[in-house]
Amino acid sequence: MSQKTEKPTLSGQRIKTRKRDEREKYDPSGFRDLILQGLNEAGSSLDAVYKFLDTAGSKLDYRRYGEVLFDILLAGGHLAPGGTIVTDFDTNKLLRTEVCVFSADDDLDSLKGYAQLITKLVRRYKYLEKTLEDEFKKVLVFLKAFSPEERTKLAKVTCILVGSGLVPSVVLISCLQDHLIKDGIALQFLLDFFKTWLLEKDAPTLWTALRKAGLETRLMEFLPTTRQTPEIFHETFENHGLSSLLDYLKAHQDTSVKKDLQQQVVPLLKNDAPMKEILSLLKDYQNKHSLLEHDLAVLVWKTLMAAVEWNKKEELVAEQAFKHLKKYSALLAAFTQSGKSELALLIKIQEFCYDNMNFMKVFRKIVFLLYKSKFEDFYC
Known part of the structure; x- marks a missing residue:
């Protein structure tokens, strides 16, 4: 009977894992307890709070637990998904501190103090910049879990930190959640943010911040869906003392709309598109963006004159202009139904001819042509 072959075995010294190679257990509750104790x-x-946080940064892992740290500084405790404070089995544990934005006095000076505290901490530990941005993106989604007073304080601190450049304005997009929009929470947060900004800065700087976030054309989205109309939007801003901002936003939005309209109309003119097609496009834009007739009359004039490469010879350019305008005079007539529109267009034509002296000889012909076109349209 043959003897069974013994299987080979591995032998040798067991290597113990070095302590520095062992991954430390993730313990946000332990970190929270140490921070709350220090703040208490x-x-x-x-000043004493910053001194503690500055010193603690050399002992505690801010890089790993930065989210918990900012939860505490903003809300007073570690936030669970949804925005509530994380609880513990040990009911005797301290779970929340009063040294936070939510427990601060609701005046700008007090909230500036907390914003300054966060700013100093982030400048001391630069790696916390991205964590702070992510923190605001998160807590703005949790707005519904906070009280109205807490949301107002958060809006003011957010504004201060965005205004200082520490937090990017793109965090405001986090408010565009269906549940926040539906209940009007997103809109109120935005209004509190705007009002705080205008107390410290002006409308142009706010517009710049909105453009960086791509929000300059999305402000209507903060209103509940059933209330997203230009009339309600304007009324809401006016009722909250934001008329100056409303005027500034409207001027820039109109400029953007007009530029877009010109870019669509010019190719149609160059390709000899039917008059009805061009007129339909202009009317649609007028209704959709609430463009005033006198503004549109001037815009049509500028678009017509920009769509042509004018002859450099003085004796030829006048006739060229007259023929071009005769072809499209109906477009101008369609948007000069009021005396205000007629006057605005006449002034713009006069300015154009004065700036381009080659057109001076045809100025009277142009005016006569436009009046004739308008009356023919009226009697037809």
Whole structure:
């Protein structure tokens, strides 16, 4: 009977894992406890609070637990998904601190103190910049879980930090959640943000911040779906003392709309598109964007004159202009139904001819042509 072959075995010394190679267990509750204890000992003095946080940064892992740290500084405790404070089995544990934005006095100076605290901490530990941005993107989604007073304070601090450049304005997009829009929470947060901004800065700087976030054309989306109309939008801003911002936004939005309209009309003119097609496009834009007739009359004139490569010879350009305008005079007539529109167009034609002296000889002909075209349209 043959003996069974013994299987080979591995032998040798067992290598113990070095302590520095062992991955530390993720323990946000432990980190929270240490921060809350330190804040409690520091008291209400923000200078003492910063001194504690600055010193603790060399001992505690801010890089790993930065989200928990900012949860505490904003809301007073570690936030669970949804925005509530994380609880613990040990009911005797301290789970929340009063040294936070939500517990601060609702005046701008007090909230500026907390914004300054966060700013100093992030400048001390630069790696926290991205964590802070992610924190605001997160807490703005949780707005519904906070009280109206807490949301107002958060809006003011967000505004201060965005205004200082520490937090990018793109975080405001996080408010565009269906549940926040439906309940009017997103709109109120935005209004509180705007009102705070205009107390410290002006409309042009706010417009710049909105453009960086791509929000300059999306403000209507903050209103509940059933209320997303230009009339309600304007009324809401006016009722909250934001008329100056409304005027500034409208001027820039009109400029953007007009530029887009010109870019669509010019190719139609160059390709000899039917008059009805061009007129239909202009009317649609007028209704959709609430463009005023006198503004549109001037815009049509500028578009017509920009669509042609004018002859450089003085004796030829006048006749060229007259023929071109005769062809499209009906477009101008369609948007000069009021005396205000007629006057605005006449002034613009006069300015154009003055700036381009080659057209001076045809100025009277142009005016006569437009009046004739309008009356023919009226009697037809």
